[in-house]
Amino acid sequence: MGNRDRILELSLKLLNEEGAQAAGTTRIAQVLGISPGNLYYHFRNREAIVRGLFAGLEAEFRAMMVDDVVPPILPERFAAFYLRSFDVAWNYRFFFGGLHHLLRQDEELAASYRQLQAWAIDELEGIVRQLVKDGSMEKPRSKNGLRSLGLNTWIIWMNWIRFVQISGRDQVTRDDMIEGVGQIFDLLVPYLDPAFEKAARRVLTRELRSNPT
Amino acid sequence: MGNRDRILELSLKLLNEEGAQAAGTTRIAQVLGISPGNLYYHFRNREAIVRGLFAGLEAEFRAMMVDDVVPPILPERFAAFYLRSFDVAWNYRFFFGGLHHLLRQDEELAASYRQLQAWAIDELEGIVRQLVKDGSMEKPRSKNGLRSLGLNTWIIWMNWIRFVQISGRDQVTRDDMIEGVGQIFDLLVPYLDPAFEKAARRVLTRELRSNPT
DNA sequence: GTCTATAAGCAGATAGAC
DNA sequence: GTCTATCTGCTTATAGAC
Numbered sequence: 001m002g003n004r005d006r007i008l009e010l011s012l013k014l015l016n017e018e019g020a021q022a023a024g025t026t027r028i029a030q031v032l033g034i035s036p037g038n039l040y041y042h043f044r045n046r047e048a049i050v051r052g053l054f055a056g057l058e059a060e061f062r063a064m065m066v067d068d069v070v071p072p073i074l075p076e077r078f079a080a081f082y083l084r085s086f087d088v089a090w091n092y093r094f095f096f097g098g099l100h101h102l103l104r105q106d107e108e109l110a111a112s113y114r115q116l117q118a119w120a121i122d123e124l125e126g127i128v129r130q131l132v133k134d135g136s137m138e139k140p141r142s143k144n145g146l147r148s149l150g151l152n153t154w155i156i157w158m159n160w161i162r163f164v165q166i167s168g169r170d171q172v173t174r175d176d177m178i179e180g181v182g183q184i185f186d187l188l189v190p191y192l193d194p195a196f197e198k199a200a201r202r203v204l205t206r207e208l209r210s211n212p213t
Numbered sequence: 214m215g216n217r218d219r220i221l222e223l224s225l226k227l228l229n230e231e232g233a234q235a236a237g238t239t240r241i242a243q244v245l246g247i248s249p250g251n252l253y254y255h256f257r258n259r260e261a262i263v264r265g266l267f268a269g270l271e272a273e274f275r276a277m278m279v280d281d282v283v284p285p286i287l288p289e290r291f292a293a294f295y296l297r298s299f300d301v302a303w304n305y306r307f308f309f310g311g312l313h314h315l316l317r318q319d320e321e322l323a324a325s326y327r328q329l330q331a332w333a334i335d336e337l338e339g340i341v342r343q344l345v346k347d348g349s350m351e352k353p354r355s356k357n358g359l360r361s362l363g364l365n366t367w368i369i370w371m372n373w374i375r376f377v378q379i380s381g382r383d384q385v386t387r388d389d390m391i392e393g394v395g396q397i398f399d400l401l402v403p404y405l406d407p408a409f410e411k412a413a414r415r416v417l418t419r420e421l422r423s424n425p426t
Numbered sequence: 427g428t429c430t431a432t433a434a435g436c437a438g439a440t441a442g443a444c
Numbered sequence: 445g446t447c448t449a450t451c452t453g454c455t456t457a458t459a460g461a462c
Contacts, residue, residue, distance in 0.1 A: 003427080019317050021234065024455060038428050040457065100310035103379050104232050114381050140403070148399040152369060155396075159372040166316050168327050183368075186361040190353070190403030216445080237437055251446050253439065 004042040006032055008056070011049050012092070020098025025049075047106045054109060057092040058116050064088060065123050072134045073127065075199035082184055083207065085157060086177040093161045117154070124157075125150030128188065136196040137188065149187060156184055174211045178204055217255040219245055221269070224262050225305070233311025238262075260319045267322060270305040271329050277301060278336050285347045286340065288412035295397055296420065298370065299390040306374045330367070337370075338363030341401065349409040350401065362400060369397055387424045391417055 001009075010032050014023035025046050029039045043049050068081040089096065103110040128149050131137035140146060160180035164172050181204055189197060214222075223245050227236035238259050242252040256262050281294040302309065316323040341362050344350035353359060373393035377385050394417060402410060 019314055021314055022317075025457080026455070035429050036457080037430075037459090041427065044457095046456070097313035099379055100375055101232055101234055101314070104235075110379075110381065113379070117380065142399070142402065145399070145402075148396060152365075152396055152399065155372055155376055156365060156368055159368055162313055163368055163371075166312055166323075166326070167330065168323065183361060183365055186355070186358070186365065187400070189355065189358075238439080239437070248447050249439080250441090250448075254445065257439095259438070 003032075003034055003038060007034075007039060007042055007049065008052050012053050012056075012094070015050075015053070015094035015098075016092070020050075020094045020102055047109065050102060050106065051109050051112070053092065054095065054112060057088070057095060058112070060088045060091070061085075061116065061120070065120075069123065069127060069130075071130050073130050073136065075136070075196045076203055078127075078131075078196075079181070079200040079203035082181040083178065083203075086160070086180050089157065089161050090177060093165070096158055097162050097165065121150055121154045124153045128153075128191075131188075131192075131196075136193045138191045138193075140191060149191075152187055153184055156180070156187065175208060178207050178211075216245075216247055216251060220247075220252060220255055220262065221265050225266050225269075225307070228263075228266070228307035228311075229305070233263075233307045233315055260322065263315060263319065264322050264325070266305065267308065267325060270301070270308060271325070273301045273304070274298075274329065274333070278333075282336065282340060282343075284343050286343050286349065288349075288409045289416055291340075291344075291409075292394070292413040292416035295394040296391070296416075299373070299393050302370065302374050303390060306378070309371055310375050310378065334363055334367045337366045341366075341404075344401075344405075344409075349406045351404045351406075353404060362404075365400055366397055369393070369400065388421060391420050391424075 007028060011023065011028055014028060014031070025039055026036055028049075029036045032039075043052070064081070064084055068077065068084065070077075095102065099113075103113055125147055128137065128146050132139050132146070140149065142148070157180075160183065161172070161177075164176045164180070169176065185197070185200065185204075192200075220241060224236065224241055227241060227244070238252055239249055241262075242249045245252075256265070277294070277297055281290065281297060283290075308315065312326075316326055338360055341350065341359050345352050345359070353362065355361070370393075373396065374385070374390075377389045377393070382389065398410070398413065398417075405413075
């Protein structure tokens, strides 16, 4: 593994553990046992490192959507998708924690992020739309109900981990992620076919059991 | 108005406009036309300024809850409450944008915040519980439905402005705030009495009309 | 590709005069 | 309460040798 990849790998670890603003280039180089000069050989500046990490997030996110969102959407698949989505969010949690600041200081990153976000919200709306088509879900009465549902899903998803972290639990566990999936389920519950909900919920319960605190 | 208050007032303005990490003590003092020494006479350190601002947020937030959440909850009152709540969030938007970082570097602030958050979630749950009591809302079927509804409300509320900002709208308008209230309404819609919803929604529409883009 | 050495700038914070 | 002057420590980033 070349130094470029080692820099990305360690940066992700440090930023996730200590916050998006905490680890500077000097420290990254030092922990890695390379020189600052070397680091700057591989990345024009600090922002380029973050952009490199974001590229990883984007790739994982898009791959997940392509793999998992295949109609018809069965309840097990549905639950698995959301569980996996929280794993992705967890792996790049620094990003969501420091989002505002990161985008403010890097217009290029901001543009990439906005594109991904717009696509993601569309996809999430597409999922609920598909559920309606599959007969697994009742259509909301209001005009923009499906859109709004997709948007609320996105907002809960992207902020759940930050919420858990700032709430001060000493250790964030996999159960916290499963709880996050539950929060998203609750958005859809009033519209979901009870049998579908029950089957999806069962997947979560099983995951909980397999990861005792 | 003494310098202490002027420091708080300007800090709030700068942090809101430029982000929670942007404005340093040097710059605050400079813009204000006072010396750094004077600033440090009034505040032990930068964190103390942020804590001072948080005290303002907390006071406004609690006052709002006490003033507006009085049973029975009528639809107009209900809508007005959420509109006002977004005004408060907007006035202290720097805080929610930089929350993760701010709490990480100030344990005292983190403790205050967590206390307020816990109380707020309880209150939001209390509101939906009251709506059920008033007969304006149907009770969710699931065991923790009301709790979950309160929690989702909180997460949307505290993250809506950050969402709007990172989405890159050039100008964040009052209409964006009204849209945020709409997102929260949509969480409750499936359970709400249609007449109640219609009356509450009408307040929002009227607000939209009175603030043309 | 990797190193050493260091520039340049800004942050938070303090001492002590007035 | 307010000032001037300054210190310390940090950061990003670069120049140029190997």
